[in-house]
Amino acid sequence: MTDRPRIFLPWLRFEQARLMLWLALRFPTLLLDDKARGLEAPPPMVLVVRETGRSRVEGCNQPARDMGVCPGSWLNSAFALAPELVAVPFEAHRSEQLLTNLAELAYGYSSLVTLESPDLLLLELSGSVRLFGTLKRLLNKILDEFRTLGFEVSYGVAPTPLGARLLAERGAGLVATSDGDFNQLLTRMPLQHLALDAAAVNGFEKSGFRYIGELLSLPRGALQRRFGAEVARYLSRLSGREADPRPRFEPPQLFRRTLDLPAEVHATPALRFAVGRLLRELAGYLDSRGLGARKLVLGLQHYRKPSSRIELGFVAPAGGFDHLQRIVDERLGRQQLSAPVVGLTLECDSMAPLDQRQGELLSRPGVAQRESPEALFDLLRSRLGHRAVRGVQVRPQHVPEMASRVISPSSGSPAWQGPRRPLWLLPEPRLAVGLTIEGEAERIESGWWSPSDVRRDYYIAHNRSGGRYWVFRARSAPDQLFIHGIFA
């Protein structure tokens, strides 16, 4: 039984007065849930953001909260409370992508879906309720869908988008299907929960207001003169007095093509031509949009057997037929066919604008000119395997273990300035045999604040064949000599 809306909506004058009903879904631990999806008992995990050289906790999952970790603290302190913590770095792109994927799912329940980064979806449900019977049934279905996928979700339902978001942020599963219900909730809700800046909240508090409901009955002029048009508009939209149109979500770009092969193919070289055709189509698709592919999936269909998938990732968005073909060929070359191939699919759902560097003004677009470092990395990785290609970063530290760090490949890292160091540092020092020390010691005693607490005397040593090594004696065990690095 819907109330007659108390606020007169002029554009619905000639229709049956149907209220809008908005559902806000909030995913507070989106990235963490994504990472933990495969695990039955996820460990305590935190989302970290790097800030001025230190890592700060942005969000934590329930196991982490149970151990006393809170958002806002530094990572070191979080580790002090929960040593087995897993720290997940925040990746804006991945977060955006996940939200988009979830929006696609939501699209199945409402034709009006809108995203609010970084972690909120809004669905307009008034059209869908009838399809599912009752609101309660619809809500349960939606929540189930997301929860079974492993995502933590809090929700709120209200007649306006801002209202739904407000209720979702409260996290208490509040549902207000009519203006009357919504107003009732708001009369007891402290105004600190409004998405207003501190100055406005302070102004209201100082004037004696405590609850959101009290604000909604204030004349618009009075609000505007004191807090500006923004605030007045926000409150109007929250209560539904003013419309709050939202951009509709459209499902993202997807390239998907299939190709049936005229005859069974038993060896990969024979696939080359067909794959090339698909790639050419893809290149064309990308080129016309100025995009590059971040990920490709090549599916090989077999007769009466499940299809094989070959996934390829690119360090930088890749476009250009030649480049794509070279990478795919390289990869295919390594592939063992488990069965004869009868069809191919090429799918690309992850695209991004093409890097400027990759094209020059007068060249044909999409054709890679010089070998960029990224292209080289892609090639090496497809030849040697993803994990075989890494980068080394150099940092100014006395302790050798702390001075070099393995990262994903990139070009550019500041040069080392300091005492002589070998080109190649062994991951673990090894006992030295048959080496003669030349020259004097370099004593390094540092790193006591970290796991790499080092007290060593380093020397340069050579073996009979003239190879030069960086060796040390630990101050606590001086009779043993270890190799730590090799000079070029």
Place this chain on the structure above:
Amino acid sequence: MAESVVAAAAELAYAELYCLSNFSFQRGASHPEELVEQAAGLGYRALAITDECSMAGVVRAHIRAKELNLKLLIGAEFVCADGYVLLLLARSQTGYSALCALITRARRRAGKGSYQIDLGEITAAPPPECIGILAPPYIDEVAGSFPDHALIQGFADSFGDHGFLGVALHCRGRDQAHLQALLAAAKTHGVAAVACGAVHMHQRSRRALQDVLVCIGRGESLERAGMALFPNGERHLRPLEKLTRCYPPELLAESVRIAELCDFSLDQLAYEYPHELVPEGESPGSHLAALTWAGARRRWPAGIQPEVRCQIEQELQLIGELAYEHFFLTVEDLVRFARSQGILCQGRGSAANSAVCFCLGITEVDPARMSMLFERFISKERNEPPDIDVDFEHQRREEVIQYLYRKYGRERAALAASVTTYRTRSAIRDLGRALGLEPAQLDALSRSMAWWDGRDMIPERLREMGIDPSGPLMRRFVWLLGQLVRFPRHLSQHVGGFVISHHPLSTLVPVENSAMAERTVIQWDKDDLEALGLLKVDVLALGMLSAIRRCFELIKGFDGRQLDMAAIPAEDPATYRMMQQGDTIGVFQIESRAQMAMLPRLKPACFYDLVIQIAIVRPGPIQGGMVNPYLRRRQGLEPVNYLRPELEEVLKRTLGVPVFQEQVMQLAMVAAGFTAGEADQLRRSMAAWKRLGSVTRFRDKLIDGMLARGYEQGFAEAVFRQIEGFGAYGFPESHSASFALLAYASAWLKRHEPEAFTCALLNSQPLGFYSASDLVQDARRHEVEVLPVEVNRSSWDHSLVPISGIEASGRPAIRLGLRLVRGLSRSGADRLLAARERGLFVQLSDLLQRSGINRKDQAALANAGALDELCENRHQTHWALLDESVVTADLLTDCQPAVTSGQVRPPAEGEVLVADYQSIGLSLGRHPLALLRNRLNALRTITASDWKNRGDGRWARLAGLVKQRQRPGSAKGVVFMTLEDETGMINLIVWAQIVERYRQAILAGQLLVVNGVTQQHAGVTHLIARQIEDHSELLGRLPTVSRDFH
């Protein structure tokens, strides 16, 4: 040369010439004493302390070096461009003075804590009689050619035979190359090379702390500091065998040879007070005598008593023998200046033992009325200068200080330094930051430590926070904390210790800039000055003097009466009656909780009683067991008997119980035969509790002396125990008397002019034990009317206003001033007052337009309710202020902008209370607990006034706001607390086990409910706490403030 090399090699001799102590802030990791001890232990020939552009640590090193018989060289380090370091070592006093002058120049031209000098400047004019050692950076750290030959040549040309090249080797992998390059350079440029350690710590084990200090200095964590840290811990005082392995023998021998060239010790410093105060034709002694006798005639116009005359003559003679005339003349001049400006001042401390000081007007304690012990002040045996402390009015002390600077010039007058050291909280914060721990957690750790917790409690506190203290990082944290606490952080200026000298100070000790613009500071603190025998005058500020002067001014302003200290009638019975009831909030020296508990028992009825009252309520007499015997004898419950007539003379005035320090000294003299000087040493050893165990030195002497004079063993031992218990905390009688003068004056004013007195105290805040809120409540209890802050009526200061209407009694009321309003700027208030001159404010728009105050000031006034007369209440005011149209309203046409009163509800009583406390720190409405009384009744508590009628021994349950927490070190872990409700105060005693059980509530609680047993005795009621509950959540957002005392 060859002989010395052989000899040196045979004896393994070395002198460390490059050594930093922790007075090179955030670089050195050992105390000067530790460095001296280590060097002596290792058998070094000599040690130089060469802090960075500083002499701040040398006195401590000097004292320790004398004790250990180690030769100490004095020098300084200057860090120049490109990593080159120059050391200068003083060869003689001339060299030392020149070095101090150089440091002064370098520091005075830079901001506080930094210095500015470059090598070129020094080589252009090298200080005379100084050794220069140039230490180039490590060969690996230099990009261009190594070493810089132009630089070295310039240095060699300038320093000649006294210039050396310093070679510092620390196992960095290219030591040989570095050494060879420098040896070659030395040969080329004709300077000798010398080994030096670039020592930053006394032992290798301090390297972790040294790393932390560097990080603190850079404001970075250890991770980020990277290469800014030293690569290893070699920069410590190394054993001789190790050094011989590192350096060629000639370089080591050179260090010894250089040390022998230096022959300066701080003992050689000569120091004189300014001469100019002595007029032509007079000698210091004659001039001082003239001033003294003139003063004596002024003080005693009726004639000088023979004993007093005798005393003055003796003092003048002793002053002459010890050559302290200039010191007295300087202080007399200063006090005369202050009086001429109408600034209230009074000497205190041991100087009040001097009749000469009384004649000169430095102190106010009359030798005719009080017995004096001059040896307490100056004696031949004391190898120390006297200490004169003078209190000036707090508000005007700056004028006095500027007078000193003007008269003697900045070269000859400067403040002593005070070394700010790390305390537990600051150490936790800085150390934690360096280790990369998070600020919020460090804060939580700091706060969870009670101020009395030792560092051994830290693991426990960590565990309470859920952090495992046995993990490697936390163990290191606790260990490093122990080292860091009490390390110097920086120099700041001493509160008022002035050093004045005849010759420029910079020839004695370097002078640097202080944080305040018009101040300069020497690099030594008062302990250093005392150790070296330099005189200082303490120019202190006493808030009560300002308050008393303000009180006089207020009275004059209100009804024209002219009062001053002399006009206050002495021995007023009404005043003493008030004191006897313990009604002394706001009264100087007798307002503390302990004092108020003692007053009804001691019942002072005359001036001398007050002198005793002030001195007896202190840890010394309490611990020594003097208090109860005295009280019993005073009440006639115990007979007073003196074993001997000589004892009677000493102790008669305090009924046979030693209360004052001088009595203890006199006892030692008459009962055990100590000379005056020895007795003074006994007193000082009691006071020097930092160096424990020295009192026992005197034990035998005292007991033997007493036995020799026929006293019994038991009695002698009891006396010694009393003296020991007396310890550091006994008051000198003269000091107590100076304070009693002020205590009486303030008590008289409180009794007879309560409005002016309270108003003056409020205008002198911060002052004393009580907050503005307490003072106002006390005043209202005494039927003083207090009026709220209002824009149309208040001044900046609190003021006295007449009460009009039928209730007029001729007494004034106190109008609270705008200064109380938190967040109101002085300039805003001035604008308001200026606009008000032209007419009172009629509406809010009127006020806003005419005064033009900014938003922040508007909000501050609104919060305080100062605009309520224009806008009805605070909510209306805030709502109206938010509206822009209010400011621009046309006053002629609109009477009032669109009526907004319907939109906003008036504040509830509790909201007004909270706003009052948040904005002016007090409320003229009901007490917060009056509003909560229903809730408190539901918790089954009673009020304070009901409780006091219950009687001794009864169980009681009370609720109150925490006003004071006190944990005297002498009380074995007992905490005294004062709670307050709307009917009065509650005194709590919490035994140590109860403290531990309810720690959190005691440390942090604002509103407590306490179960306990009543103890009522001689008019004083206490509650012995058994259970404590924290109900602070009932207060909501009410801010409360409690004072914590050690």
